[in-house]
Amino acid sequence: MAASEAAVPTLRDVGALAKVSTMTASRALRGDPKVSAQTTARVRAAAAELGYRRNELARGLRLGRTSGMVGLVVTNLANPFYSQLALGVEAVAAGRGMKVVVSNTADRVEQEREIVDDLAARRVDGIIVVPAGAEQGHLAPAHLNDIPVVLAARPPVGITADCALLDDFGGAREATTRLVADGHQRIGFLGPPAAWTSAERLRGFRTVLEDAGIALDNALISCEQRDIATAEQAASDMLDHADPPTAFFCANSRNTMGVCRAVKRRGLHTAVFGFDDFEMADMLDMQLRIVTYDPEALGRQAAEQLFHRLDEKRSAPLKGAAMTKAILPTSIVDYTPALPTAD
Structure with missing residues (x-):
């Protein structure tokens, strides 16, 4: 039989090889002090030879325990945002002696x-989810x-x-307010397709323009770009407009990078304000500010x-405990290079 087709070794196999009962093999692998050191060493050597691994999940279920794991479900592992989010989840889980899937x-x-x-x-034990859409019935506990x-x-x-949540609306509102205060009337908006975060950032953008009495030009709003290349093309199209934007606000880092490429390829000084920081943003040598968090x-x-x-579940709480909504703040970083000073 090929190695890939070999049966998974069982505790019974370990006991047979070590010439002890299955129960003794189990106790030895658990480190039971009542099992002699010689027997424990023999059982562990047999387990290593067979490649036996204890099924902790099955054992926990037999004892009425859960898995000791929490799930984290995200929409795009290629996005650095989610790797950083996962590190935060893992830090808390590790402090509780739990693993993250x-x-x-x-x-x-x-x-x-x-x-x-x-x-x-x-x-x-629990699941953290970044939802893929508004259809969420399957996420109800x-x-x-x-x-x-x-x-x-x-x-x-x-x-x-x-x-x-992040303060998506507030961050976008602050960014757009600064662009308007700088005197910009023609501001292009670029974002990904209708995710909630993008919609909230567009809402913050629109609110400021409306409050400032600046007419919205749909030719300067594009929410179809998932990657840098399509964002660069969308920005180029806007820059080809008869009345092009003097500034851009971008709803995520991929759109920001695409806009930066379009602006720099043309040698323009168009201001760019993005949402989501990214590596090397400080090296672009252009008018660039970022809403960060x-x-x-x-x-x-x-x-x-x-x-x-x-914790509440273990202490048998009353049903219907109020749900919590936490909103984390954003801040703004300015990567615009300083003007050279005269000697």
């Missing part, structure tokens, strides 16, 4: 549904054997759940909310 939905609701159902079947669920970066829709802090916040629910 990270899964990617590629922004597809159907894939998200399959992932959370699988995590629930594996008896994870009642659908997942009452496993606590916390949403991150996007709020609950049609379900009751704790959530940890701490994605690790967002992950830590979501994890703290989840473990708070787990």
